[in-house]
Amino acid sequence: MKRNSKDTDRSTRQISRRALLLGASQLAFMGGLALRMRYLQVDQADQYRLLAEENRVNIRLIPPARGLIYDRKGRIIGDNAQNYRITMVREDAGDFETTLAAVRKLVPISDDENERILRELRNLPSFVPVTIADRLSWEDVAEIAVNAPALPGVTPEVGLSRHYPFEEDFAHIVGYVGPVSDYDLSKIENPDPLLQIPKFQIGKVGVEAKLEADLRGAAGSRRIEVNAVGRVMRELDRIPGTSGADIQLTIDASLQNFVQQRMANESAAAVVMNPRNGDLLAMGSTPSFDPNKFVRGISVADYAELTENKYRPLANKSVQGTYPPGSTFKMITALAALDAGVVSTGETVYCPGHTTVAGRRFHCWKRAGHGWVDLNGSLKHSCDVYYYEMAQRVGIERISAMARKFGLGEKFDIPMSAVASGLAPTKEWKQVRRGQDWLIGDSLNASIGQGFVLASPLQLAVMAARLASGTAVVPRLVRSVDGVEQPVPEAPPLDIDENHLRAVRRAMYAVSNDRRGTAYRSHIAEDRFRMAGKTGTSQVRSVIVNNKEVPWEQRDHGLFVAFAPFDTPDVACSVVIEHGGGGSSAAAPVARDIVLQALYDGLPPLSAYPASQRGTIEARQKDLNLRNFDQAGKVQDRA
Numbered sequence: 001m002k003r004n005s006k007d008t009d010r011s012t013r014q015i016s017r018r019a020l021l022l023g024a025s026q027l028a029f030m031g032g033l034a035l036r037m038r039y040l041q042v043d044q045a046d047q048y049r050l051l052a053e054e055n056r057v058n059i060r061l062i063p064p065a066r067g068l069i070y071d072r073k074g075r076i077i078g079d080n081a082q083n084y085r086i087t088m089v090r091e092d093a094g095d096f097e098t099t100l101a102a103v104r105k106l107v108p109i110s111d112d113e114n115e116r117i118l119r120e121l122r123n124l125p126s127f128v129p130v131t132i133a134d135r136l137s138w139e140d141v142a143e144i145a146v147n148a149p150a151l152p153g154v155t156p157e158v159g160l161s162r163h164y165p166f167e168e169d170f171a172h173i174v175g176y177v178g179p180v181s182d183y184d185l186s187k188i189e190n191p192d193p194l195l196q197i198p199k200f201q202i203g204k205v206g207v208e209a210k211l212e213a214d215l216r217g218a219a220g221s222r223r224i225e226v227n228a229v230g231r232v233m234r235e236l237d238r239i240p241g242t243s244g245a246d247i248q249l250t251i252d253a254s255l256q257n258f259v260q261q262r263m264a265n266e267s268a269a270a271v272v273m274n275p276r277n278g279d280l281l282a283m284g285s286t287p288s289f290d291p292n293k294f295v296r297g298i299s300v301a302d303y304a305e306l307t308e309n310k311y312r313p314l315a316n317k318s319v320q321g322t323y324p325p326g327s328t329f330k331m332i333t334a335l336a337a338l339d340a341g342v343v344s345t346g347e348t349v350y351c352p353g354h355t356t357v358a359g360r361r362f363h364c365w366k367r368a369g370h371g372w373v374d375l376n377g378s379l380k381h382s383c384d385v386y387y388y389e390m391a392q393r394v395g396i397e398r399i400s401a402m403a404r405k406f407g408l409g410e411k412f413d414i415p416m417s418a419v420a421s422g423l424a425p426t427k428e429w430k431q432v433r434r435g436q437d438w439l440i441g442d443s444l445n446a447s448i449g450q451g452f453v454l455a456s457p458l459q460l461a462v463m464a465a466r467l468a469s470g471t472a473v474v475p476r477l478v479r480s481v482d483g484v485e486q487p488v489p490e491a492p493p494l495d496i497d498e499n500h501l502r503a504v505r506r507a508m509y510a511v512s513n514d515r516r517g518t519a520y521r522s523h524i525a526e527d528r529f530r531m532a533g534k535t536g537t538s539q540v541r542s543v544i545v546n547n548k549e550v551p552w553e554q555r556d557h558g559l560f561v562a563f564a565p566f567d568t569p570d571v572a573c574s575v576v577i578e579h580g581g582g583g584s585s586a587a588a589p590v591a592r593d594i595v596l597q598a599l600y601d602g603l604p605p606l607s608a609y610p611a612s613q614r615g616t617i618e619a620r621q622k623d624l625n626l627r628n629f630d631q632a633g634k635v636q637d638r639a
Contacts, residue, residue, distance in 0.1 A: 035539075059512045063200060064217030065160055066245030069174055069207065071253040072279070072479055073288050077170050078208065078247075081163035083142040085134040086156055088117075091126035093153030100132065101395055102151060105139045111238055133550045135161070135296060162201065162295050166627070168288035169257050172316035172402050173249070173416065173477075175206020175290035194219045204294070206316075207247065207477070210415030217244035237403040245482040250279035254629070259284035261624045262590055267310075268589065269317035269457040272598055273571040275465035275490045276561060278476040280414070281598060283458070285321075310553070311578075319419045321452040326536030326583065327382045328450030329403070331467060331504050333390050334375055334404040338500040344395040344501040348372040351385035355444075362388055362444050363508040365537070379507035380517045382447050382535060391447035395617040396438060399446060399490065400424040405472075405494060407462035408455050425452040450539060460561050460574035467508070468563035468572050471500050472493055508532035509566050512588075522588035524564065526608040529599050531592065533562030535583035547581040555579040558586030564595050571598045 009106045069078030078514065086103065093099045093265040102116060103109070109117070109132065120130045132154075133140070141156045146153070159633035162177045164170060179453075180195045180202055194200055194216065203209035220241030231415035259270050263286040272282040289306055293299075305311050315321065337343045353369035354361050355490035364370065370377070387555040391399065403409055409424030423429075425446065445451030455463075458475060465473050478486050508530040511517040512524075536559035547555040556582035563569040573591050580586030603621055606614040 014217045024599060028386050041093065045425060055559070057454070062220035062222060063240050064219060064241035065243040066162065066177070066201075067215040067217065067482075068246045069215075070246065070248040070250065071251050071256075072281075072323050073252065073254075074248070075250075075253045077166050077253060078174050079165060083134070083159045083161035084136040084138065084156065085140070085159065086132050086134050086144055086154060087129040087138065087538040088121065088154045089126075089129050089155070090121050090124075091153070096153065096174065098123050099151055099153060100241060102147075103132060103144070103154060103284075106143045109133055112422075129155070147360070151437060154374070164291045164295075166253060166257065167292065169253070169260050169627075170251075171288045171291045172204075172285045172318065173206055173256075173283055174291070175208040175417065176294040177201040177208050178204045178294055191259070193214070201295070205417045207249070207415050209248055209417060209480075214245040215247065216374045236351060236630075238312065242412055247478060248477045250274075250281065250477055251283065252281050252598075252604070254627070255594075256282045256599055257627045258282075258624070259594055260288060261626055262593055262597075263577075264625075265582065266590075267312065267317075268576060268580070268590070268596055269321055269535060270573065270575045271318050271457045271461035272594060273461045273465050273544060273572045275468040275473060275569045278465070278473045278491070280475050280477050281563060281571070282594070283318040285315070286319040287311050289313050295398055316416065316418070317576070317578070319414075319416050320456070321576065321578075322420045322456050322560070323557050323578075324451070324453055325408075325449035325455040325460060326538035326557070326559050327384075327448060327573075328460060328463075328534050328536035328559050328583070329408075329453060329455070330382070330387055330447075331508070331534060332403045332406060332408070332463070333387050333394075333399055333447045334507075335496060335500055336381070336398045336502055337390040337394045338375075338503070339402065339496060340394045340398050343501075345375045348374045349378070349389045349615075353382050353385070355385050355388045357388070357392070357440055357444060358544050359591040360441055362441070375503055376510055379504070379534065380510040380514055381517050382511075382622060387447040388444045389444040392440065394441045396446055397426055399443070400426045403453070405496070406466050408417075408453075408459050410459065412458065412462070412475050414458075414475055416477070419458070420456045422456055423452060425453040439444060441616045446484040449536060450541065457574045457576050460559070460576075461572055464561040464571075464574060465572035467501070467504065468569035470498065472477040505532055506568070508534055510563075510571045511535065512562070517558065518584045519588040521584070521613075522560075522592040522595060522609060524592060525544045525610050526604075528564045529564055529596065531562050531564035531595055532566050533560055533588065533591065535560055535588055537582050540579065547579075552579050555581055558583045559593040560584075560587035562591050573598075 065080055067082065068076055071077050078483050081512050088099065089097065091094050097118065104114065117130060117132045144151065144154065144156050164174065178201055180200050184202060185195060194204065203212040207217065218241055223236040224237040225236055260284045263270060263284055266286055267284050271280065271282040273280055293302055321625040328545050348411060350372050351364055351370040353367045354363045367384065370381050373381065373383050373386050391420065403424035404497050409418055409422050411421035429440050430436055442451055446453050462475055470493060472494055473491040475486065479485055512519045512522065513532045514520060519533050524531045538557040538559060540554055540556055558576065558577040560583050561574045563572040574597050575587040575591040577586040577590065596608050606618055609617045
């Protein structure tokens with residue numbers, strides 16, 4: 001049917017309108033697309049260029065060299081040793097199983113390690129290096145280098161690893177490093193990016209842990225170009241890191257070695273301190289352990305041997321161990337009584353061998369009694385009854401206040417792990433902690449360093465140093481940081497009558513130098529180095545027993561505190577021999593040897609000892625397994 005002109009015109013107008021709308025839509029779309037392209041290519045060009053660059057270029061951290069640790073004479077006690085290792089890249093190795101078998105013929109690789117290496121080579125990307133041997137000797141690395149043409153994909157490398165040349169001598173002071181764990185990261189609010197590096201090591205205990213921020217240093221970086229699958233193509237640039245700060249301690253390495261060797265067969269602790277400035281010269285704890293085993297990754301067998309040892313080699317007894325101070329505490333009770341004015345230095349107290357308070361008998365260690373004793377005699381003979389009487393006169397509050405004045409019950413701020421605060425008990429303490437009232441018997445026990453009183457060897461050394469100097473000297477372990485000398489804390493006077501201090505010092509002198517003194521057998525024969533000291537025996541059981549008739553764990557602790565020379569003290573010392581029996585027999589001889597070693601700065605001559613003991617001393621000195629040092633101060637083979 002033929003369409004008329006009107007229908008044709010109407011249809012034409014409709015097509016033209018649709019074409020116009022379609023064209024406008026296409027024009028708008030193209031315009032929007034052009035504007036978007038301009039926005040992305042012009043306005044956002046820098047941003048997308050940066051994103052592309054970040055996909056192409058990776059920034060990787062470079063671990064810094066850890067700061068070194070020195071003793072007071074500049075001998076290295078915490079070092080960074082070269083660590084030789086071998087890596088393999090699977091894509092370069094070809095038949096990597098055959099290559100690995102060839103490597104095993106040159107360097108020792110256990111079957112378990114071999115399985116671990118094969119597993120990593122199969123699972124990791126083919127271009128990622130896998131460590132196949134670590135901590136190799138130079139000879140092993142040289143063997144690999146010589147055979148390099150026959151070992152495709154195998155590369156010898158060198159890095160730094162922590163090393164402790166003094167081994168067990170400084171294990172409890174310096175501590176050790178180990179890989180960062182999830183627990184370590186959980187304790188840090190804003191972790192350093194360095195800590196995310198696989199197998200990066202940080203301090204775990206001791207100075208290594210407490211001064212981690214100083215020792216760690218700052219990371220360097222390198223920019224590397226990678227392809228689409230992450231393979232490294234080339235290194236663009238490198239910014240070296242900043243090494244950690246070097247730390248110098250106040251400890252004398254040779255004296256520390258002597259202390260460890262002198263107590264080698266005991267479960268014991270000793271602290272040596274300069275009473276003028278607080279420098280800690282030695283802090284021994286035996287038995288000890290080799291911290292290098294922890295750096296390398298200690299075996300299950302070695303760790304079990306340490307944890308199952310009844311002498312507790314992992315514990316730092318010098319600062320962590322707390323013990324009833326026994327009779328070494330009697331100077332505190334005496335000074336509290338003198339300061340309160342309830343006794344004079346010449347006043348005597350009768351000791352029949354016991355005293356009875358509230359229906360309970362408190363015995364003196366000498367059951368027959370000491371008769372009439374004054375202050376000097378009470379310390380020289382270590383009479384308990386004299387101090388039972390002082391406790392009743394002065395009371396526990398004054399005794400505890402005097403103890404704190406001499407550093408007992410105080411947690412000292414030194415960079416070591418688990419520093420104990422000890423205990424100088426009061427009535428309030430017992431009510432809060434035990435829910436019980438203080439009894440007069442508690443005061444009598446406390447007066448002779450038993451009952452609730454606890455002190456660490458560090459605190460006992462501080463007490464001896466303050467008795468010697470008459471000042472509130474505090475212990476100092478860090479001498480300098482990166483060559484900057486650390487300030488010596490001011491030691492104000494103790495605000496104690498100097499006449500009282502002199503009386504106590506003279507009594508301590510009598511302990512070591514009077515023929516009837518409890519430590520006379522351990523006196524120093526050299527007049528210019530005469531020692532003042534005090535023995536102590538701390539009961540482990542409430543019932544007095546013969547130490548020879550009970551197991552080791554039930555025997556009394558032996559203690560001794562001292563300072564020397566008497567007139568101008570240079571050294572203060574404390575020694576605790578766990579379950580060693582009496583302080584005069586177990587601890588005093590050790591303390592005497594340590595004091596002489598410190599004063600002579602080496603093995604003392606036999607003339608410093610009583611003539612009757614020189615043969616025994618000479619034999620003992622020959623048996624000591626002491627270290628030698630070269631002219632640069634490096635550790636050599638033992639003597």
